[in-house]
Amino acid sequence: MRNSCIVCGSTNLSQDLDLGVMPSSNNLPLKKELKKVKSFPLKYYSCSNCSLFQLLEIVSGNELFRNYLYLTSVNKELVAHFKEMANDVSTTLNGKDLAIVIGSNDGAEVLILKESLRFKKVIGIEPAINIAEMANKRGAETINNFFNQKLSKKLVKKYGNADLVTANNVFAHIPDPEDMLLGMKNLIKDDGSIVIEVHWLKSMVEHLEIETLYAEHYYVWTVKSMRTLADKCKLKMNSVLYMPKQHGGSLRFTLKKSGRHDTKLEREEEKLGLYDLTTMKGLQIRADNRRKSLRSMMMDLKANGKRISIWSVPAKIPTLINFCGFTSKEIEYAYEVSPSKIGRYIPKANIFIKDEKLIEKDMPDYLIIGAWNYIEFAEEKLKWYTDKGGKLINPLTCRVL
DSSP: OOSSOTTTOOOOEEEEEEEEEEEOSSOOOOGGGGGGOOEEEEEEEEETTTOOEEESSOOOHHHHHSSOOOOGGGOHHHHHHHHHHHHHHGGGOSOOSEEEEETOTTSHHHHHHHHHSOOSEEEEEOOOHHHHHHHHHTTOOEEOSOOOHHHHHHHHHHHOOEEEEEEETOTTSOSOHHHHHHHHHHHEEEEEEEEEEEEBHHHHHHHTOGGGOOTTOOEEBOHHHHHHHHHHTTOEEEEEEEETTSTTSEEEEEEESSSOOOOTTHHHHHHHTTTOHHHHHTHHHHHHHHHHHHHHHHHHHHHTTOOEEEEOOOTHHHHHHHHHTOOTTTOOEEEESOTTTTTOEETTTTEEEEEGGGHHHHOOSEEEESOGGGHHHHHHHTHHHHHTTOEEEETTTTEEO
16 A cells, blocks of 8 residues: 555645445456455545545556456447547647557457548557457457556567557556556657546546546546646646546546646636645545435335336446445346346446346336436437336436436
C-alpha cells in the first residue's frame, strides 16, 4: 500500500470516500465460482497537490485483467463514439502510417482507425488473453500484453514510430501512469499525437457517480493531475475536450512533444472545489445519503409487492448494488445483451444475469437502468416494455422515468 500520490509524490493525502469491501466489477462469476469471489477495499484519497483521486491499495493487473468479460463492440453507443473520435483526431495528424491502440479490447477501435482513417497499419495492445484472441479472430491485429516502456521500445524496433497512440478508458486502470505515458511518448513520432480519454473527477463529484469506482479503477483524473503528469514526462497537453455523454462525463486529452498546455477547464475544477480537501470530505456524507434514498425507494416498492430487475450490467452495477446492500431478495434478475455476461452472476449480491430477450417473458414491474450514461438509448430500446406498463428507474437520480 502506497502512502504518497502516484503522480506527484505528495504525502498530503486525505481519505474522502470509503465504499467498503467490493468484488471486482468485471469478473462476473459462474454459479460454481460464487464462493471463490474475492473482495477488495475501496478507499479513495484526494491529493492536495495535484488533485488526483486515487486508491492507495491497488489490486494486481494480472488478477483483474487477464480474463475479462467486457466487450467494446457490443456497446453500439461506444462504437459510435470511437468513430466520432477518429474523425476528430484526424485533424491533428500529419501522417497515417501507424496507429497503436492501448487497451484495445476486442478490436473495435483498431478496426475503426484502420477502416475510417485508412492507416497503413493499426496495432492493438490488450492484456486480457480471451479478449485479445477474439480481436485477432476479427482481423484486428492485437498483441496480448500489458503496455509499458519496455514493450514500447520493442514496438518501435519492430514497427517504427507511430503517428497516433490512443489509450481510451485505460488511465484509470494502470499501476504506473508515468511509465505508461513515457512509453506512449517513446512510441510517437516527433509530430505524433497521444490521445487519452478518462472519466472526469468533476463529473463524478458533481453528479455523485460513485458506482464508476471499483477495484479496476485505481484513479479518477482531473485536468490538473493530467497536466502534472504531462510535465513530468515533458509533454504538452495541447487540447482538452469535455464529453458530457461519455461514461457520465469524460475528458479527451491530446498530448504532443511540443506546444502549450490547455488549462481552461482547470478553472471549473477549482470552482467546484476539487482542489479543496474540505469540499472533497463531503463526498462520504453525500454517498451515504444517496444509498439511503435508493434503499428507501426499493424497500417501498418491495413492500407494495413490486418485482424489480436490472437492465444492463456495466462495471458500475456491482459497486452500486453491493454498496446499497441489495441481493437477489430485492432484485430478481439482471438482463444483458453481451453473451460473455449472460449466465453469470453479479458478484457478492448473487443476482443471476439473463439474456435480455427474456424481459418480455418475465415482465418485472420495474427495471433499473444499469447503463444510465446511455439513458436515452435505454428509453428508446425499452419503449416496448414501458408501453406494456413496465417502469424504468434511473439509479443515479433515484427517480422513476
